[in-house]
Amino acid sequence: xxxxxxxxxxxxxxxxxxxxxxxxxxxxxxxxxVLAGLFISSFSAVQVLIRVMESGPIQYKMGGWSPPIxxxxxxxxLNAMVLCLVSGIAFLNLIAxxxxxxxxxGDRVSSYYTVYNLFLTGLLGVTxxxxxxxxxxxxxxxxxxxxxxxxxxxRDRGPLASLNxxxxxxxGASFYLLGVGYLYMYTGxxxxxxxxxxxxxxxxxxxxxxxxxxxILGIWIxxxxxxxxxxLPNAYTYSPVIFARVVxxxxxKVMVYIMLRLMITxxxxxxxxxxxxxxxxxxxxxxxAVLAGGVMALAQKNLKKMLTYIIVSEIGYMVGxxxxxxxxxxxxxxxxxxxxALMTFALFLAVGNMVYRIDRxxxxxxxxxxxxxxxxxxxxxxxxxxxxxVPPTCGFFSKWYLILGAMEKGAYHFAAAxxxxxxxxxxxxxxxxxxxxxxxxxxxHDHSSHGPVAIEEAPVSMLIISGLxxxxxxxxxxxxxxxxxxIILPFLK
Amino acid sequence: MSDVLSLIIAKYNYWLYVILMMxxxxxxxxxxxxxxxxxxxxxxxxxxxxxxxxxxxxxxxxIPIITTADTAHGVVVKAADYINPLTSCLMxxxxxxxxxxxGYAMALAVRIYQRYQTLEEDELxxxxxxx
Amino acid sequence: MRILAFIVVCLTGAFLxxxxxxxxxxxxxxxxxxxxxxxxxxxxxYEETHAPNFVTAVVTDYRGFDTMFExxxxxxxGIGCFLLLRDFRGKKEHYYHHIPTGVILHxxxxxxxxxxxxxxxxxxxxxxxxDLINKTVCRILIPFIQIYALYVVAHGDYSPGGGFQGGVIxxxxxxxxxxxxxxxxxxxxxxERLLGIFAALGVLxxxxxxxxxxxxxGNFLDYGVLAPLFPGMADHIRxxxxxxVEIGVGIAVMAVMTIIYINIVSEGRHDExx
Numbered sequence: 001x002x003x004x005x006x007x008x009x010x011x012x013x014x015x016x017x018x019x020x021x022x023x024x025x026x027x028x029x030x031x032x033x034v035l036a037g038l039f040i041s042s043f044s045a046v047q048v049l050i051r052v053m054e055s056g057p058i059q060y061k062m063g064g065w066s067p068p069i070x071x072x073x074x075x076x077x078l079n080a081m082v083l084c085l086v087s088g089i090a091f092l093n094l095i096a097x098x099x100x101x102x103x104x105x106g107d108r109v110s111s112y113y114t115v116y117n118l119f120l121t122g123l124l125g126v127t128x129x130x131x132x133x134x135x136x137x138x139x140x141x142x143x144x145x146x147x148x149x150x151x152x153x154x155r156d157r158g159p160l161a162s163l164n165x166x167x168x169x170x171x172g173a174s175f176y177l178l179g180v181g182y183l184y185m186y187t188g189x190x191x192x193x194x195x196x197x198x199x200x201x202x203x204x205x206x207x208x209x210x211x212x213x214x215x216i217l218g219i220w221i222x223x224x225x226x227x228x229x230x231x232l233p234n235a236y237t238y239s240p241v242i243f244a245r246v247v248x249x250x251x252x253k254v255m256v257y258i259m260l261r262l263m264i265t266x267x268x269x270x271x272x273x274x275x276x277x278x279x280x281x282x283x284x285x286x287x288x289a290v291l292a293g294g295v296m297a298l299a300q301k302n303l304k305k306m307l308t309y310i311i312v313s314e315i316g317y318m319v320g321x322x323x324x325x326x327x328x329x330x331x332x333x334x335x336x337x338x339x340x341a342l343m344t345f346a347l348f349l350a351v352g353n354m355v356y357r358i359d360r361x362x363x364x365x366x367x368x369x370x371x372x373x374x375x376x377x378x379x380x381x382x383x384x385x386x387x388x389x390v391p392p393t394c395g396f397f398s399k400w401y402l403i404l405g406a407m408e409k410g411a412y413h414f415a416a417a418x419x420x421x422x423x424x425x426x427x428x429x430x431x432x433x434x435x436x437x438x439x440x441x442x443x444x445h446d447h448s449s450h451g452p453v454a455i456e457e458a459p460v461s462m463l464i465i466s467g468l469x470x471x472x473x474x475x476x477x478x479x480x481x482x483x484x485x486x487i488i489l490p491f492l493k
Numbered sequence: 494m495s496d497v498l499s500l501i502i503a504k505y506n507y508w509l510y511v512i513l514m515m516x517x518x519x520x521x522x523x524x525x526x527x528x529x530x531x532x533x534x535x536x537x538x539x540x541x542x543x544x545x546x547x548x549x550x551x552x553x554x555x556i557p558i559i560t561t562a563d564t565a566h567g568v569v570v571k572a573a574d575y576i577n578p579l580t581s582c583l584m585x586x587x588x589x590x591x592x593x594x595x596g597y598a599m600a601l602a603v604r605i606y607q608r609y610q611t612l613e614e615d616e617l618x619x620x621x622x623x624x
Numbered sequence: 625m626r627i628l629a630f631i632v633v634c635l636t637g638a639f640l641x642x643x644x645x646x647x648x649x650x651x652x653x654x655x656x657x658x659x660x661x662x663x664x665x666x667x668x669x670y671e672e673t674h675a676p677n678f679v680t681a682v683v684t685d686y687r688g689f690d691t692m693f694e695x696x697x698x699x700x701x702g703i704g705c706f707l708l709l710r711d712f713r714g715k716k717e718h719y720y721h722h723i724p725t726g727v728i729l730h731x732x733x734x735x736x737x738x739x740x741x742x743x744x745x746x747x748x749x750x751x752x753x754x755d756l757i758n759k760t761v762c763r764i765l766i767p768f769i770q771i772y773a774l775y776v777v778a779h780g781d782y783s784p785g786g787g788f789q790g791g792v793i794x795x796x797x798x799x800x801x802x803x804x805x806x807x808x809x810x811x812x813x814x815x816e817r818l819l820g821i822f823a824a825l826g827v828l829x830x831x832x833x834x835x836x837x838x839x840x841x842g843n844f845l846d847y848g849v850l851a852p853l854f855p856g857m858a859d860h861i862r863x864x865x866x867x868x869v870e871i872g873v874g875i876a877v878m879a880v881m882t883i884i885y886i887n888i889v890s891e892g893r894h895d896e897x898x
Contacts, residue, residue: 006844013696014831020703020824024817054501062689064846068661071689108707114824115707118700124695133583137693140590144697145560147597148704156624159604159708160617166598167521170534172540177587181545182643188660210643507644515637523629552651553656558669558783568672572663573653578678579662585683586694589788593701596884600705603888612829 004044004051005060005073008083009125010088011040016117017481023110030110033079035094039197040117041124042087048228049080059130067130068191072425074130077491078334082127085338086250089345090120096349096465097242098429100356104240112152116242120144123254132180132191132266135258136173139222142254143169146235146247155236156416161234165302170233172221174348179214182207192266199267202274212276214268216259223255226289241352244304248311249344253337256318260333263322272325279325286320287417294424303354306428307347309390310387313421314340320414321402327492329405334488335480336398339386342473343395346383349466350376353458369436377436379470384429386473389422394476401484514540527605527612530596538591542584549580557581577606661841672860675781683786684866690846692834695787695827695873702823702880709892719747746808748896762804769797777874781863787870791826791877798882802825807890807897816886819879830869 001169015037019030052058052075060073076085092118105112122142130333147169151162184190186207187198202208224232236244263272274280292311300306318340321333353376354361354369370377386393399418406415457463476483501508509515517612557578559570606612609620648655665682675681683691720729720738724743731737738744777790802810834845842849847865851858889897 003838003844006838010831010834010838010844014828014835016698017824017828018830020699021821021828024820061843062845063685064843064848069664070686107712108710111703111707114703115700118696121693133586133687134690134693135588136691137697139691140594141697141700144590144593144597144700144704147601148700148707151601151704151708156608157621159601159608160621163527163598163601163605166594166601167530167534169519170538170594171518174538177541178544178640181541181548184658185548185647185655187656188656188662191660203644207643207646210639213639214643250661369581412668434495473833504644504647507641507647508652511637511640511644514635514640518636519629519633524631544761547650547884548657549662550651551653554653557666559676559678570667572666575661575666575678577658578665578669578682580657581679582687583681583683585788589694590697591741593697594777596888597701597704597708598890600708600884603891604708607891623673 002060004047005058005075005128006062007044008041008048008087009121009128010118011044012037012087012124013121015040016121017116019117020111020114023114027110030113031098033339034113036092037117038087038091038094038120041120042084042091045080045087045124048075049084051075052080068189068194071129071131071134072191073128074193075128076255076262079127081334081338082122082254082486085341086120086123086254087129088381089341090123090246091344092465092469093242093246093349094112094460097352098247098461099459100220100462101242103356104242108152108399112149112242115148116246119149119243120246123250124326126254127257129274130192131190132183132195136177136180139173139176139258142251143173143222145376146243146251146317148242149247150235150239151489152197153240153243157234157462161231161238163233164469165235168228170227172218174218175214175221176218178208179216180210182211186211192261196266196268199271203271208271209276213386215262219255219259219262220319223252223259223319224312225319226285226292226312229289229293231317232312233305235310236308237302237305241348241355245345245348245352248308248348249341252311252315253318253341256315256322256333259319260322260330265345265469269325279323280411282323283320283406283411283414284407285415286323287411289316290414290421291316292419294421297428298424301362301364303363303432304351305368306363307344307351310425310428311344314344316386317399317402317418317421320411323403324405324409324411324414326405326408328401328408330492331484331488332401332403332405334491335361335370335401335484336485337482339394339398339473339476341482342469342476343383343386343393346379346466346469346473347387349462349469350380350383354468356458356462357456363435366432366436373458374455375457376466379466381433382470382473384425384432386477388425388429391489392477393473394480395473397477434455485492506550507544510540510544510547513543516540525614527602527614527617529557530614531595531602534598535591535595538587538594540545542587543587545580549577551576625754644669650855664679674860675863675866677781677783679784680786680866681862684869685845685847685862688869691832691869692827693843695830695876698877698880699823699827700885705884705887706820709887710894711892720744721747746806748806758804762800766797766801767771769800770794773797773878777870778867780870781866786879787873790870793875794874794878795881795885798878799885802889802897805862807886808895810882811886811894814882816883819883819886822875822879823883826872826874826875826879829872829875833865833868833872843854877889 015033019033023271024223048202057076062071068393101109119142122138125138126135147162147166150165151158183195189195189198199208221228290313293309297306297309318333318336321329358365386395403415403418418471513612514537517537521530524530554574554576557575609617655712665678667677669681673681673685718731719751723743740746773790773794777787780786837846837849838844840849847862850865851861886894
């Protein structure tokens with residue numbers, strides 16, 4: 001089937017709309033429709049990955065027009081990997097969050113699924129497209145659906161967080177759009193591969209320089225790299241669990257992917273690292289981002305908010321690795337896209353289970369949780385180990401590559417920042433474990449303090465997904481050598 | 494001096510777009526009222542539309558629509574006779590995006606006002622820190 | 625804060641102007657932006673698609689995939705406003721006016737209500753007597769506005785216009801109805817359910833055309849492969865495909881504009897507003 005690339009994006013899109021239609025006819029149908037759409041999408045993504053690994057990059061022409069006249073999809077190993085990741089996580093999350101979404105969103109949940117699927121259409125489309133302007137349109141779909149979903153969480157704080165997110169998101173997207181405009185002015189084309197050919201040899205052009213800075217700056221704002229991160233913690237903390245679980249692992253990683261795509265495919269290594277020589281400055285910025293994220297995480301009292309600051313810190317890892325300018329750093333950054341998405345997903349699955357049972361997740365609310373929710377906590381511990389970077393889990397391996405890359409370039413400050421941030425994460429998580437393990441729950445003061453604590457676990461469907469994803473962290477750790485050799489290194493060649 | 498002036502006049506469309514855009518950006522950063530910020534955001538997006546549309550302009554060219562008279566005689570269509578259709582097309586998308594964002598931002602403002610009875614940012618910050 | 629903002633703004637502006645310093649002069653027909661792809665669109669569009677309006681051809685055919693998502697953006701805004709603001713709780717108090725005498729009744733018991741008809745009519749809280757001139761003029765104008773909207777949609781590939789423009793005009797005619805009469809009149813004639821279905825259906829017509837192309841064995845949105853479905857129109861098939869998707873866009877935009885208006889104006893209650 002040569003139409004798999006189109007199906008990856010079109011299936012969630014069409015099913016999302018169908019769900020929107022069925023809200024008004026038969027509400028109960030919208031959930032299975034949406035689920036089927038995401039299943040088709042992940043199935044197609046896996047098929048595409050297999051075909052790319054066998055026979056090289058795939059090109060798909062939308063409307064039958066060949067580029068640069070029409071819009072094309074161009075899928076290589078990096079795309080294909082991110083596509084599998086996005087669609088897989090979205091599918092699993094939809095199964096895992098069925099109950100929590102009903103509890104949190106209530107009677108509007110069937111319309112909500114439409115927005116959920118449109119959000120994923122946006123993320124998948126951003127990943128797969130080979131056209132600069134199409135990328136902008138899909139970034140806007142992703143953003144608009146995120147604004148809508150953030151506002152649906154906390155009734156009091158959600159709308160304000162969402163509005164602040166809109167202001168900063170619009171500036172980011174508009175900078176990107178302006179950058180594309182400047183590029184178009186210089187080349188007359190919007191296709192990534194075509195633009196790359198046309199700007200070759202334009203080393204001194206001020207137009208290309210401004211376009212480059214605008215595009216990268218826009219993506220950084222959308223990605224929430226350190227000085228631009230102000231919108232992220234509030235937006236992710238006050239959003240409903242079903243959305244937090246999918247946006248926290250995916251949004252920032254997809255934006256990192258776009259940055260890599262712009263760096264590798266459009267502007268090229270040569271322009272960035274030899275002509276402009278920006279590597280040192282950006283690695284310093286990333287170092288500050290890693291440390292700042294960690295320090296701000298230490299100051300938080302709410303578990304969800306603490307995790308969002310860890311995400312800010314992790315963005316620093318990937319940006320630093322990508323701008324290291326050597327193969328090891330780039331390998332680390334790409335591997336970390338995969339690993340960090342899985343780790344964050346596992347963490348937020350566990351947090352979602354806690355929210356389902358105890359509603360508020362201030363750190364002091366977590367007392368005695370090991371006794372109450374043993375399985376959830378097991379998943380949480382595994383994910384936390386991976387974030388810290390304990391060896392058999394996958395978090396260790398990407399950090400290892402990043403540190404090797406930093407050493408090779410001589411950026412010892414970045415390597416040191418990585419190690420310090422691991423220590424900070426260790427401190428953070430052990431503080432949480434201590435409260436969960438040693439201090440007993442506040443209810444059991446009078447009579448039940450001697451007996452075993454009653455187990456109040458989350459529903460089985462949530463637990464199974466949470467367990468699977470946590471185990472996948474170890475599996476990804478064992479196979480990380482294979483992933484590097486079959487996907488990342490052939491891509492970077 | 495006259496060189497600089499003639500340079501500005503030759504490209505005054507870009508100066509206009511930058512000025513308009515900076516008005517919008519200033520509104521978004523410096524204003525205290527949320528509605529004013531939303532309006533600033535709209536100006537900011539409109540400036541980009543102005544930029545793109547002005548890229549598409551060509552001297553001595555007409556609108557990009559073939560009239561029936563042209564097609565009947567089988568006249569060869571020359572690119573220099575019509576302005577660039579691509580930028581107009583792209584801006585149709587950008588306009589729609591800005592309208593959608595504006596509408597949704599307004600809805601959020603309504604919701605925030607329902608909850609806090611104010612749209613001034615400093616008052617909102619005070620209310621939030623009280624809770 | 626203000627001075628800081630001013631400095632940031634000036635720096636950004638200077639940076640953007642620096643980028644334009646190497647641009648060709650304004651209106652130069654030989655700038656790269658007007659050659660490469662743009663020239664291809666102008667010279668080949670009529671030959672390849674038989675649509676005289678290049679902008680419509682680029683919007684719905686060459687870059688039709690963008691436009692599909694653009695419609696989705698509008699749809700998202702509509703559904704976002706609905707999810708955020710819609711409030712299904714009924715009103716506690718009701719106001720009625722007695723039509724023959726003009727007496728106003730204020731009913732505080734939420735369980736009791738009067739039947740609306742010749743005798744009693746609904747009334748908003750901030751009620752002003754209906755203006756006969758406004759009402760009459762709008763009643764006459766609305767059908768013409770709507771016909772004009774349909775014209776703009778249908779002639780999108782011949783003259784300036786298209787789905788978005790036509791949809792917005794149609795939507796504005798409905799909003800005019802709400803402004804000149806009251807919101808209840810609009811909600812009674814065009815129900816929320818209908819608008820919701822139309823919004824999704826419009827985008828589905830667009831996406832469905834694309835899927836139909838897949839089924840017929842072409843690429844997504846490749847209208848050319850639809851030729852067997854319309855015998856005798858093979859050379860105009862692309863223009864026909866454009867028309868179908870424009871209709872879809874028009875329906876979706878019309879519905880979403882009305883949804884956004886109703887929800888914002890009545891704060892989600894759908895009972896009274898501007």
